Amino acid sequence: MRVLLAVTLFGFATAAIAQVPATPPAPGPAGQAPAATQAAVAPEALHNELRKMRDDMLAAIARSDFDAIVPYLHPNVVFTPMNGEVSRGPQAIRAYFDKMLKGPDAIVKSIRLGVEVDRLADFYGDTALAFGSSNDQYALSNGMDFQIQTRWTASLVRENGRWLITAFHSSANAFDNPILEKARQLAMLKWGGIGTAAGALIGVLVGRAVGRRRRA
Numbered sequence: 260m261r262v263l264l265a266v267t268l269f270g271f272a273t274a275a276i277a278q279v280p281a282t283p284p285a286p287g288p289a290g291q292a293p294a295a296t297q298a299a300v301a302p303e304a305l306h307n308e309l310r311k312m313r314d315d316m317l318a319a320i321a322r323s324d325f326d327a328i329v330p331y332l333h334p335n336v337v338f339t340p341m342n343g344e345v346s347r348g349p350q351a352i353r354a355y356f357d358k359m360l361k362g363p364d365a366i367v368k369s370i371r372l373g374v375e376v377d378r379l380a381d382f383y384g385d386t387a388l389a390f391g392s393s394n395d396q397y398a399l400s401n402g403m404d405f406q407i408q409t410r411w412t413a414s415l416v417r418e419n420g421r422w423l424i425t426a427f428h429s430s431a432n433a434f435d436n437p438i439l440e441k442a443r444q445l446a447m448l449k450w451g452g453i454g455t456a457a458g459a460l461i462g463v464l465v466g467r468a469v470g471r472r473r474r475a
Contacts, residue, residue: 309380312422317372323360325353333416333423341409341430371396380415387415387422393429407431 312331319327329349338346338355346352359366376391390412398404414426 308422320370323356325356328356329353331422331424333418333425336424337426339426339428365400367397368400369398385417386425387417389413389415 316328316331319325332349332352334348336348336352338352344355346355358364373394373396374391375393376389380387380389390410393409393411394406395409396404396406409429409431411427411429413424413428415422416425417423
């Protein structure tokens with residue numbers, strides 16, 4: 260469970276990677292001007308807004324500075340990591356970050372992100388939907404070091420000229436991932452140790468029984 264929490268800790272940074280493609284304004288009724296939308300903003304300006312958001316969030320994550328992330332979160336933002344724990348609102352997400360990064364019981368020691376988008380974000384009026392993958396390297400406080408491939412989806416809204424994350428969801432292959440492999444290895448070590456101990460005990464008992472028969 261602690262590992263699953265760690266794996267999704269830095270998911271918000273991926274939401275800012277996608278760049279919104281240019282989309283023409285929707286045509287209005289005959290004789291009327293098209294409805295005003297953010298598509299009227301130059302596409303490159305929209306791209307630059309998302310690039311800055313991405314860079315700012317990645318830098319904040321590297322510093323473990325949640326206060327610098329808050330301005331990019333919608334008041335009703337919903338964050339769902341792979342363990343299914345749902346955090347709603349910036350304060351709930353702050354508590355999650357504090358649990359992962361701060362204090363003597365912090366779980367994450369370091370991370371390297373490898374975020375990719377499948378395509379340009381889909382643009383719907385003042386909202387955008389982005390999705391892709393992330394190949395990340397994690398080092399945990401307990402000494403565990405692993406690489407994991409995840410899939411992510413994020414929704415964003417542009418309010419007052421600024422992008423805000425409204426929802427983020429991350430997942431990994433439930434049947435093939437390094438966390439499961441670690442669990443398998445631990446199980447093998449555990450049962451292998453039990454088997455070795457049982458074999459040794461049986462050997463001792465058999466040896467004693469044979470020795471008694473010979474003396475008889």
